[in-house]
Amino acid sequence: MLDDFFLRALIGCVGMALAAGPLGCIIVWQRLAYFGDTIAHSALLGVAIAFIFNINMTLTVFTITLILSFTLVFLQKQPSLSGDSLLGVLSHSSLSIGLVILSFLPWVRQDLVVYLFGDVLAVSKYDIFFIWAGGTLILLLLIKLWRPLIASTVSADLAKAEELHPQSTKVIFMLLLAMIIAITMKIVGILLVTALLILPAATARRLSISSTPERMAVLAALTGTISAFGGLYFSAWANTPSGPSVVLFAFVLFIISLIPLNRLATAKRKN
């Protein structure tokens, strides 16, 4: 069962989950889920551009998502349009532009599902390198930025007054978000990248009762890794697309985390 491609996908997925867990926590804490979705959708534009000019896809996607996230931050400062309608406009527009461009390239059409929903077969050795190098870089930067990120989640003013530079922190965070989308796109697909960021974090929040942000981040990384393992094995066994399978497993873990274990324990004691 452990064919070469499967092992590659597994290694890639674990690397991805370890970086996505803590990053996803920040997205959940700062309420950036829809923002992440918008950025991820613009990745399809990156895919289209990479096909047209025949250039490296990971780097193109990274660049395009980064440009879009800075454009978004800039536009959000204009008070005339509310933040979430702006996200809605850009999210679907960039997805549509990407799809329209790709429709002019007939040889890509059959591959489209791979980019939208991910495919373990599409993961090359080259991709594994990008995932682990990128994932390690993301984790290192995240550790370095951790305190400013937590502080500016609580209060940007407080972080700024006590010299933690929330604005430059935000810029680097955008960079990390663009990076994780670029490196995980092939495994989970553009439409599901944010699910892999948010689901493990949501599950971890349920599991961490009265503790610290750090513990929740570690729990999210663990939950993500378990989902990646389960999802990939399921995908190989049932021949389902890898992205939805991993997300399905993350969702099952989330459902399990909803079971009120504390209350069950007390109920048993009463009986």
Next chain:
Amino acid sequence: MSFFSTVPLSTRYLVSLCNAGVKKDGHWLVRHIDLDISDGEIITLIGPNGSGKSTTAKMALNILAPTEGQVTWRRRLKVSYVPQKLHFDRAMPLNVARLMELTSPLDRTAIDTALQAVGMQHMRDAEVTTLSGGELQRVLFARASARNPDLLVLDEPLQGIDCSGKRALFQLINECRHRFNCGIMLVSHDLHIVMDASDRVLCLDGHICCSGKPHEVARSKEYAALFEDNRNSVRNA
């Protein structure tokens, strides 16, 4: 953006505002502010709602850049800030001990000592979202003081605390300056409690109406007019 701003000139004061003002959407929030804070000094800003107290504090903290005038800081100044409002989201787990280390790492004894001083050490493992307003204010003050700051800025630190608690917390604020010799900027509504220990009081209403020793300000016409007006407008409303 802040990281493109020029390096501020240094001064012998902790912070020095010179003819500083902030304009937002075509209106001056506050203007013509001259203010210096030295070591071990308590400066109190008073004034009605919307008089620019918090805006002035935010200029001194480098949160807001002045539209006109200048703000300068002493080199390597360590600042602690207690904001007027902090909203904690349940999405992020955060206990009191972790909140103490929000912006800088502290050792365990420093955390415990600071919490003990405000009588909150029994809550060190409690989730911050479960604290009452007054408890949160005390924890936030403990956090700010545990950093051993050179300048401590407190925006309405006594809100949500009952009367005897107010006196106790203000006593701690006052002790803080003696212990660390830090300068303190206090934004407050509570004139009576705060005034006694203040070295200088600035009465704001979009600009500095009057300033000086507490008892001088309390007796001044401008101060009386400002708060008399305020009281009337409340009565009329």
